[in-house]
Amino acid sequence: MAGTAVRGRLNTWQTATIGPVTDETARVRTLRLEVPDWPGPSDGQHRAGQHVDIRLTADDGYQAERAYSIASAPGEPLAITVERLDDGEVSPYLTQEARTGDQLEVRGPIGGYFVWEPGSGSGGPLLLAAGGSGVVPLRAILRERSRAGSSVPVRLLYSSRSWEDVIYASEFGLPPGGVEVIYTLTRSQPRMWQGYARRVDDAMLAEVAWPAALASPGQPLAYVCGPTSFVESVAAGLVKLGYPAGRVKTARFGATGG
Amino acid sequence: MVDEKTLDGNAIAGLLMEVFGSEMTTAVATCGSCGAASMVAELPVYMPGLGTVARCRSCESVLMVFTEVRSVTCVDLMGLASLG
Numbered sequence: 563m564a565g566t567a568v569r570g571r572l573n574t575w576q577t578a579t580i581g582p583v584t585d586e587t588a589r590v591r592t593l594r595l596e597v598p599d600w601p602g603p604s605d606g607q608h609r610a611g612q613h614v615d616i617r618l619t620a621d622d623g624y625q626a627e628r629a630y631s632i633a634s635a636p637g638e639p640l641a642i643t644v645e646r647l648d649d650g651e652v653s654p655y656l657t658q659e660a661r662t663g664d665q666l667e668v669r670g671p672i673g674g675y676f677v678w679e680p681g682s683g684s685g686g687p688l689l690l691a692a693g694g695s696g697v698v699p700l701r702a703i704l705r706e707r708s709r710a711g712s713s714v715p716v717r718l719l720y721s722s723r724s725w726e727d728v729i730y731a732s733e734f735g736l737p738p739g740g741v742e743v744i745y746t747l748t749r750s751q752p753r754m755w756q757g758y759a760r761r762v763d764d765a766m767l768a769e770v771a772w773p774a775a776l777a778s779p780g781q782p783l784a785y786v787c788g789p790t791s792f793v794e795s796v797a798a799g800l801v802k803l804g805y806p807a808g809r810v811k812t813a814r815f816g817a818t819g820g
Numbered sequence: 821m822v823d824e825k826t827l828d829g830n831a832i833a834g835l836l837m838e839v840f841g842s843e844m845t846t847a848v849a850t851c852g853s854c855g856a857a858s859m860v861a862e863l864p865v866y867m868p869g870l871g872t873v874a875r876c877r878s879c880e881s882v883l884m885v886f887t888e889v890r891s892v893t894c895v896d897l898m899g900l901a902s903l904g
Binding site: 574613615627629669670672673674675676789790791794795811812813814815 | 822823825828833
């Protein structure tokens, strides 16, 4: 295909006002975003698993933009959950300085691949695998499952450095029927911890993942989100277990983050 | 060894939406070098700072390059046989 120059950009950025802010862990915060023209149920509201782009502009005009997964289910007030990366350009502001009433620019909802809807997967059970803050879009999927009254069985395998780093711990402590949450704590564990205490590996996936050949209620569908190395190893492990590549949806957020 | 800086097509969904005017991560990109077809969301993407590069999953050829100069986004799709 021929190279093309696109003059200017479609103006899709909107001003958002930060609403209530909730600290999830020492490094992670959930921010409600109020966007006047955010699509509602009648005009293409967001889908579970999508993200928004956030853009900040400094006084000197320098701009930085980053993608953040939407933490809320469709129909709930828009919220993002952000992990602070100390060398980041955007996340330190969002997790430490941003206050209710502050304004920033938002573009979205974005993405059509890493999304789940009650009909996705044709009835097969869901395997959700999260590395660190990769749990955010998977939490939106879980909330959407509840909101839509879906009974699809779900296992969430959530890898975190320590118990203190687990996001949404209280919400996941009382999962709805049909949802199991399995943790692995890779760096440190509470005393008496009986769960997994290592990085996700093939043996762990073999124990936790739905059998690939499950005939009833249907073939499992996997969503894997986290740092690039986490996603690569989990996706490869699932394919080794017999998951077709097309049943493993992946989203990498790399180490560049925000 | 996995390069932690490697992203995937999900990361440029917003940029693609601006450039093409619609959701592109479920579009199929076909490599002009080896012919491999893959969803845009599954392409390895690199954002080293000066621009954004999407490569072929199979042969690693450069498929798409996006650079922004003075608010103008320049798009090079020379590596693609097709996109749709």
